[in-house]
Structure formats: C-alpha cells, structure tokens
Amino acid sequence: MITHDVTIVGAGPVGLATAIFARNAGLSVQVLDGGAIDGDKACGEGLMPGTAPLLAELGIDPPGHALEGVVYHQGSTRVEHSFPEKPGRGVRRTELRDALVQRAHDGGVLIERAKYVSLTQDAHSATVTTDSGHYITSRYVIGCDGLHSSVAADLGVVKKPPRGAKRYGLRQHFAIAPWSSNIEVFYSSNAEVYITPVSSDTVGVAALGPKGVNLDSAIASIPALHAKLAGAQPASTLRGAGPFPHKARTQRIGRVLLVGDSGGYVDAITGEGLRVGFAQAKAAIEALSKDAPGTYPLAWKRVTREFRILTKGLVALASSPLRSSIVPLAHAIPGLFGVIVNRLAR
Numbered sequence: 001m002i003t004h005d006v007t008i009v010g011a012g013p014v015g016l017a018t019a020i021f022a023r024n025a026g027l028s029v030q031v032l033d034g035g036a037i038d039g040d041k042a043c044g045e046g047l048m049p050g051t052a053p054l055l056a057e058l059g060i061d062p063p064g065h066a067l068e069g070v071v072y073h074q075g076s077t078r079v080e081h082s083f084p085e086k087p088g089r090g091v092r093r094t095e096l097r098d099a100l101v102q103r104a105h106d107g108g109v110l111i112e113r114a115k116y117v118s119l120t121q122d123a124h125s126a127t128v129t130t131d132s133g134h135y136i137t138s139r140y141v142i143g144c145d146g147l148h149s150s151v152a153a154d155l156g157v158v159k160k161p162p163r164g165a166k167r168y169g170l171r172q173h174f175a176i177a178p179w180s181s182n183i184e185v186f187y188s189s190n191a192e193v194y195i196t197p198v199s200s201d202t203v204g205v206a207a208l209g210p211k212g213v214n215l216d217s218a219i220a221s222i223p224a225l226h227a228k229l230a231g232a233q234p235a236s237t238l239r240g241a242g243p244f245p246h247k248a249r250t251q252r253i254g255r256v257l258l259v260g261d262s263g264g265y266v267d268a269i270t271g272e273g274l275r276v277g278f279a280q281a282k283a284a285i286e287a288l289s290k291d292a293p294g295t296y297p298l299a300w301k302r303v304t305r306e307f308r309i310l311t312k313g314l315v316a317l318a319s320s321p322l323r324s325s326i327v328p329l330a331h332a333i334p335g336l337f338g339v340i341v342n343r344l345a346r
C-alpha cells in the first residue's frame, strides 16, 4: 500500500535538503538513514557563495565562518582572489545537519534510523526494504545515499571509473583561531590541502590525493602550513572518503531518482558538492511535483554541467606534468584564475 509520496534513502545534507524541498512542494516524505547519528563525514565544509540562495530557500542559516575568497599556495608563490559579491561560509557538517534536521522536523518530515537493503518498483509505486524488515511503499524513491550508493548499484547504473583515475579525501579539525577568512589551498607534490575556517576557534584541514594520501605527511610537506598548525590540537577524529569519481549512466530509472553524490560525483577539488547537491535536490522535486520523473536526468545535466566540466579540468591539470606549475601559472594569468574563482562564487 502506498503510504506517502517520496521515500528518501540517506539523511546526509542532500537527502535532508531534498526532504525539505519536497515538503515545501506539498509532498509527503519519509527519510531513512543507517549511518552515524551525528552525520559527520570527510568534507572540506566550504559552502560556496552560490549556496546561500539555496540555504535561504531551505529556510536554514547554519552558524559558521565567512569565507571571503580563495588563496592558492605552491612553494613560495601565492595567488589570491576574493569572491566578487557575497561571501561563502565554512560550516561544520554537524552544524549543517542539525539545522537541516530541525527544519525537516518542523516541516513534518519523518526520519527513521534504518538501513536501506533493497528496492522493487512497478508502474505506480516503489518499495524499499530496510534492515529492520520494514517495507516502505511510496510513489517515488530518491537515493541520496552518497558516493557508495546502494540504490544506484541496485538500479544497475553505476559505471566503472577509468583505471588509475581514483582519488581520495581526508579531513580533520584543529583548535586554532583562523588566520584568514579565505579558503587556503596548498599544493604539495601529490596532495592538495584545503584550510577552511569553520568557527572563531576551529579550522578544518582536508587533503585530496591518490590512494594512500596521508594528512600528517601532506601537512609536514608544506613548511608554511606546518608552521601555522604547529601546536594546534586536533579537534575531531580523522575521516576519509573515496574513491572518486563515481559515475552513473543515468540519474533515474522508472520511479527512482538519484540525487547528490549518489547520482555522480567528480571530485572535491572545487568544493562544490553541497551547492550542486542542493541544486539537484531542487530539480528532482520540481520534476516529481509535476509527476514528470523523466525530466530529471536532463535537469541533472543542466545543474551539474559547469561543476563537471571545471572539476574534470582541474583534476586533469592536477594529475598532469603541469601540476608543479599550477599556482605560478595562476599567478602569471590572474584573469584566468579570477574567472575560475568567480565561477565558484556563483
């Protein structure tokens, strides 16, 4: 028996945002999540300026630290560009989740602590089975279960990534007053290390790189960063994520849609997963509100296109022989660097 309009698998930021957009559109929603209760995860935690209008539509204003722009460092070269109009915000995942959960609860969203196990669908409905043995039947199911999406796997849409292209991410927080209101990106020989201020006394440190990337070694290999963090105590446990990219050949099969990392994720190099995930959430609910799930894959392509192109380009550059000259190049061609940062600000 159909009990509601949409079942959302995964109460990460994108799943919760999807639930809020669905309630705002008058759809009844049930969310299930089988992960850690605090929702913490390896993430750089930078909300790019373009996320602000989406947060306003979601009705949340999570606490954090203003992000005025981006500074890239490589060796002794430094290049800086401010976001042109409005700042971004560094927000702890736990704060973001609390704000989204509160808003979802206020809107009447049911969140069940249960793990998705399997899926069936017919012409009128889709049913998920949970690890507690429940069958939940709704008009639509949305898989928001992240990079290693079981929903995407069960739909049979996951594409094998190209050989040798895999990257991984790590993050840990340190108790230190931010020394800058910018996202600072340090290029070492094999990792990119991102510093994001998330409060007046905490910075997040994230590293991206090939298999085996190690946060301590990455920091130690960048003397300027090592000196800044010397003596700062870890303020969270080390977390990792990957591998990426994760590719799906489509983001919809029948009555089941994929939103957020589950539907495809290139890399964290541009720090845009949340903005792009929230935009997908909005597009998916627009499609379902019109009972037109078939329009979603095209909308997905539209809202993710620039992210996919820019991210693939930057990852290719970071993996090429030009890697050691990226920041000097940006310094030599400030106009091009400005175009990239301005794009991130949208």
Ligand SMILES: Cc1cc2nc3c(=O)[nH]c(=O)nc-3n(C[C@H](O)[C@H](O)[C@H](O)COP(=O)(O)OP(=O)(O)OC[C@H]3O[C@@H](n4cnc5c(N)ncnc54)[C@H](O)[C@@H]3O)c2cc1C
Binding pocket: 009, 010, 011, 012, 013, 014, 015, 032, 033, 034, 035, 036, 039, 041, 042, 043, 044, 045, 046, 047, 048, 114, 115, 116, 117, 144, 145, 146, 147, 150, 168, 169, 170, 171, 206, 207, 208, 241, 242, 259, 260, 261, 262, 268, 271, 272, 273, 274, 275, 277
């Ligand atoms: C190192 C790193 C740095 C990053 N930096 C940034 C950044 O600075 N800015 C930015 O915007 N993005 C950044 N990203 C990307 C961002 O973290 C992701 O795009 C974002 O978390 C995607 O959200 P999501 O809700 O789709 O997936 P997730 O956050 O992964 O959430 C998935 C949810 O699904 C649940 N789940 C999984 N399987 C099941 C199941 N079987 N049953 C029930 N529930 C399930 C999980 O418990 C989880 O709650 C970064 C990523 C990495 C790895």
